[in-house]
Amino acid sequence: QVQLVESGGGSVQAGGSLRLSCATSKDIYSTYFMGWFRQGPGKDREGVAVIDTGRGATDYGDSVKGRFTISQDNAKNTVYLQMNDLKPEDTATYYCDALEESPVGMTALQAIDIGFGHWGQGTQVTVSR
Secondary structure: OOOEEEEOOEEEEOOOOEEEEEEEOOOHHHOOEEEEEEEOOOOOOEEEEEEEOOOOOEEEOOOOOOOEEEEEEOOOOEEEEEEOOOOHHHOEEEEEEEEOOOOOOOOHHHHHHHOOOEEOOOEEEEEEO
């Protein structure tokens, strides 16, 4: 299975930006979808964004639409999450998730939301007021 290493987390003030990176150990096309989920303190896992690695189609959670952008660099086998206009409620550990099978009966974002795929060690994002 593909190995994933996230980076780019940190501490920012509300309204700031961060870009997370997820380096994969295999060709990015070996996955069907790549995405990000987050888990804040005392909160459930939340699917944030997903990209179809073959077609480039993207999907986002309602809480981040218009603020976050997922993208991929095929040459670097890396997936990014650009996060703008960050809010304190975005504070969480962010995990990159790889779906090496196409989900059945649900969207890729739903699959990531409920725990399908496999993920890295996560990177912490803290947003202060």
